[in-house]
Amino acid sequence: MREIVLINITGEDRPGLTAAITGVLAQGGVNILDIGQAVIHDTLSFGILVEIPHTEQASSVLKDVLFTAYKLDQQVRFTPVSEDDYQQWVGGQGKTRYIVTLLTRKVTAEQLQRVSSITAQYGLNIDHIDRLSGRMPLDTPADQGKGCIEFSVRGEPSDPAALRADFLSVAQELNVDIAFQRDSVYRRNRRLAVFDMDSTLIEAEVIDELAKAAGVGDRVSDITERAMRGEIDFRASFTERLALLKGLPESALEQIGASLRLTEGAELLFAELKRLGYKTAILSGGFSYFAKQLQVRLGIDYVFANELQIEDGLLTGVAVEPIVDAQRKADLLRQLAEQEGLRLEQTIAVGDGANDLPMLGLAGLGVAFRAKPLVKQSAKQAISTLGLDGILYLLGFRDREGTE
Known part of the structure; x- marks a missing residue:
């Protein structure tokens, strides 16, 4: 016996x-x-x-x-x-597993209590809890901390839509990010990451900066906001905004390009993605002049963005076709995945605007980054509290695995 x-x-x-x-x-x-x-x-x-x-x-x-x-x-x-x-x-070993990832500047007991309570409420059992972020000194400034706790949970949520809604509500209330994704073989085996540029890789909307230089800043900024919120069609808004830039000297592009700031965590994210063997791309409704600068700076493999038409040193107010709009971004993601011999489940897409939603929905991991409310609600995952390098945590990456 x-x-x-x-x-x-x-x-x-x-x-x-x-x-x-x-x-x-x-x-x-x-x-x-x-x-x-x-x-x-x-x-x-x-x-x-x-x-x-x-x-x-x-x-x-x-x-x-x-x-x-x-x-x-x-x-x-x-x-x-x-x-x-x-x-x-x-x-019970055949039950579906999910990963719940908590991202915050500083981990608190309340955050963990709320997340664990929601998982239990929807019939999920926590198997493992791991800290992915590095050890933080006690006196770390509030805006510089990085905390990530990963929960491995087992079971099938009784109401997946309500579960996500509750996570989103808690995330907004406590100023944290909560990601919920199926734990599959693809989560740590993704190999292509594509990014929007404006307000994603850089802390600006370039067309708004060009508009300021052309003296039409307020008019263009208002249209941009409405487009990013999804209130008006991107292509129509793009054409309208671009027409207002007619006559702007080409020299303004260089001045604006020199002033653009990378988003927090961008350099670390791209360094790690490159080390891990990822291919990267910019798929932007912005302009190739600035995207190519980022390509050099961050070591990006592919760039697809809009080409400004310039005649006699002045912007004509139109762009060279084809325009990179929402549908083209999704088509380009599919095209790049096929070109690299990858399944769509092995891709990551990151963006902040409504025109990014088709590619975010198509990718295996779609991340709304510091996005408008409509985009956060519609995307699979969202990050607003940390920098771009927070995306590494969604892949199961630990700080101690980094190059530093």
């Missing part, structure tokens, strides 16, 4: 502990059914689910484990597990 026992060991972490405990189990001919270990602030929590082939061996094996743990200054708890309970546990 066999026995199944869950062994829990806690205490100060020290080298050789795992080898010592498993060595005792090895001498008893024990089979390992499950094992897990975590260390928090040098305190160990170690669990082993074992099958002891013969009942008469159990007492001797467990006594040896207890003695070895005592010598290592560890506490031990033994919990018998019935075969029925074990078989029920085995039967």
